Amino acid sequence: MWTSGKNLSVHRLTERARSQGDNVDIRRTICKPRPRDESSRSQGDNVDIRLLMRFKNGSEIVTQPSTEDAGRGFTGALAIMDEAAYQPYAELTYLSLKPAVDNGGQLIVFSTAKGVGGFFHRLWEEAVAGQNGFAYLFLPYHLHPHRDEAWREQQRREFLEEWMLAQEYPATIEEAFVMSGRPVFNPITLQRLRQEAKEPIQTPPDLALLDPYIQVFAEPEAGHFYIVGVDCAEGLIHGDLNAICVIDGLTGEQVAEYASRVEAFTFAEHVNIVACYYQAAEVIVERNGIGAAVLLKLRQINPQLRLYRDQTVRRRYTIRSVYGWQTTVKTKPLLINALQEGLHTGQLRPNSKELLDEMAHYQRDEDGSTHAAPGYTDDRLMAMALACLKGIMWTSGR
Numbered sequence: 001m002w003t004s005g006k007n008l009s010v011h012r013l014t015e016r017a018r019s020q021g022d023n024v025d026i027r028r029t030i031c032k033p034r035p036r037d038e039s040s041r042s043q044g045d046n047v048d049i050r051l052l053m054r055f056k057n058g059s060e061i062v063t064q065p066s067t068e069d070a071g072r073g074f075t076g077a078l079a080i081m082d083e084a085a086y087q088p089y090a091e092l093t094y095l096s097l098k099p100a101v102d103n104g105g106q107l108i109v110f111s112t113a114k115g116v117g118g119f120f121h122r123l124w125e126e127a128v129a130g131q132n133g134f135a136y137l138f139l140p141y142h143l144h145p146h147r148d149e150a151w152r153e154q155q156r157r158e159f160l161e162e163w164m165l166a167q168e169y170p171a172t173i174e175e176a177f178v179m180s181g182r183p184v185f186n187p188i189t190l191q192r193l194r195q196e197a198k199e200p201i202q203t204p205p206d207l208a209l210l211d212p213y214i215q216v217f218a219e220p221e222a223g224h225f226y227i228v229g230v231d232c233a234e235g236l237i238h239g240d241l242n243a244i245c246v247i248d249g250l251t252g253e254q255v256a257e258y259a260s261r262v263e264a265f266t267f268a269e270h271v272n273i274v275a276c277y278y279q280a281a282e283v284i285v286e287r288n289g290i291g292a293a294v295l296l297k298l299r300q301i302n303p304q305l306r307l308y309r310d311q312t313v314r315r316r317y318t319i320r321s322v323y324g325w326q327t328t329v330k331t332k333p334l335l336i337n338a339l340q341e342g343l344h345t346g347q348l349r350p351n352s353k354e355l356l357d358e359m360a361h362y363q364r365d366e367d368g369s370t371h372a373a374p375g376y377t378d379d380r381l382m383a384m385a386l387a388c389l390k391g392i393m394w395t396s397g398r
Contacts, residue, residue, distance in 0.1 A: 071096035077105045085114035085121070094119070109134070113167060115181020116361050117374030124177075138176070141169035178360055184336060184370050185359045189343055198351045206277050210270055213260040214244075217351040218253065225249040226281035229387030230271055231379045232291040233261065242267045245355070245383035246278055249391055252342065253349040259380060264290050268297035275305060284308035284390045286382065287324030295323045308390060325386060329369075335385035336370055342388045355380040 053061040064070045066087040071079065079097040084090050094109070101107045111120050127134040141147050152169060159165045166179030178187050200215040207214055220226065227249050233240035244258035258274060260267065271294070275281045283305060285295050298305055310322045327335065342348030343359075350356055361376040372378040 066090070066093060068092055069096070071100060074100045075103075076100060079105065079107050081107070081109045081111075083111045084109045084123075085111040085118055090119040094123075113170065113176035113180045115363060115373060116177050117181075117372075117376055121177055122375065138173050140171050142171065181361075181373060182364045183360065184362045184364050185340065185343060187360065190356055190360050193343070193350060194353065194356055196349070197353060197356065200351075204277070207256075207273065210258060210273060213262075213270070214256060214258045214274070215352060216256045218248070218255040220255075220278050221248075224251075224279070226255065226278035227387045227390050228271070228275050228278065228281045228283040229383040229385065229390065230283060230285040230291075230294070231383040231386065232264065232267065232286060232289065232294045233379065234264075234290050236261065241377060241379040242270075243379040243383040244271060244274055245380065245387050246274060246281065247348070247384070247387045247391060251349070252347045252391070254351045254355070254384070257352045257355060257380060257383075259354070264293045265297050268294045269301060272298060272302050272305060276302070280304075280306060282306040282308060282390065284386045285324045286327055286386060287322075288327050291324055299323070325389075327382075332370070335382065335389055338389040339381070339385040342391075348384075348388055350384065352380065355384060 051063055060076075062074070066089055068089050070089065070093045074097070079101050081087065081090070081093060081097065084094075087093060097107055109120070109123060113121070115121070123132070123134065124136060126132045127136040141152060142149075147169070152165075152171075155169055156162070156165050159168075163179050163182050166175045170176035170180070174187065198217045200217055201219075203211050203214060203216055204219060207216060225248075227247050229245045229247075231241075231243040233242045239261065241259045241261060244256070245254060246256040247254050255278070256274065258270065260270070262270070271283065271285070275283050283298070285291055285298070285307065287295055287310075295307065298307060307323050308325065310325055325331070339348070343350075350359075358372065358376065358378055358381040361373040362370060362378055362381060363373050364370050372381075
């Protein structure tokens with residue numbers, strides 16, 4: 001408002017509300033007189049229209065609800081997107097507002113964080129990386145003079161879940177974005193695991209064919225047994241990843257990881273190479289989609305390979321004849337819970353930073369379903385979960 005009152009013909013658009021009623025509340029807030037505005041307001045009577053505040057000097061403040069065409073056709077000196085992470089049409093609004101201020105104007109986008117992968121998070125990440133023209137600023141909860149750690153602990157007791165506290169009163173940028181997105185895996189645990197993770201060693205000669213797709217953290221040891229989790233993809237250039245995770249069945253340590261977008265028949269050959277290198281490890285392949293083709297190829301090139309076979313139950317009879325693991329709405333929670341338990345108890349020790357990054361951006365919806373945040377993948381995570389689940393089955397005698 002001060003900008004509008006002090007400058008001639010300044011047009012300002014405030015973009016925040018999700019409904020017409022919310023928008024009127026914004027207008028009332030904007031139109032409330034403040035001492036520093038007295039000089040401009042005394043120049044003459046201001047015309048106060050429902051969604052518009054017009055000054056005698058020709059400047060205007062316009063407020064609009066967040067709709068599909070909000071900001072379209074607007075040209076001005078300043079545009080503000082408030083609570084951008086919560087606007088249902090944030091990207092469309094941004095596309096409308098940016099050209100409107102490109103001729104010497106200014107665009108301000110701010111919000112409470114709402115998880116990762118959304119419009120506001122992507123805009124923030126690009127600003128931090130210097131990939132757009134935005135300056136970025138994070139305001140932690142303790143900037144307020146009356147909010148210390150004791151105050152925050154009191155808030156923690158009053159919020160139902162930890163992510164709610166992180167969303168409203170974050171202490172760090174990671175906490176604001178990651179924890180506010182209802183993460184499945186504890187961010188504090190993941191941070192500790194990142195610090196403890198090993199760096200990859202030089203790829204052994206027996207696995208040189210798999211460069212640059214593989215990372216090796218430890219070579220096989222005598223007396224140890226290994227489990228290979230395999231998540232299959234179509235091999236598309238911009239599609240999901242084929243992923244392999246190898247864990248030591250005795251220590252729970254991740255000893256190797258593979259990720260690529262090769263074709264199914266090539267991926268099957270790579271799975272066989274990894275399994276044979278790690279002492280004929282048992283292999284658990286997700287058979288969804290293209291996984292069936294990978295399983296068929298594996299059985300052709302190495303009939304002796306120790307492939308996991310699922311149990312299918314028909315009435316009173318148990319039939320052990322289906323190769324691979326079928327991930328469904330009912331079985332996916334088993335995988336994710338196994339991974340959560342392994343991390344929580346310390347029995348599982350991931351080393352891959354890419355895997356830990358996938359875990360950090362794996363979220364739970366309000367209905368309880370889990371998935372990768374928009375713009376992120378979960379292929380390494382699923383391969384690890386398959387290996388982890390097989391390890392639990394093994395130790396339990398299944």
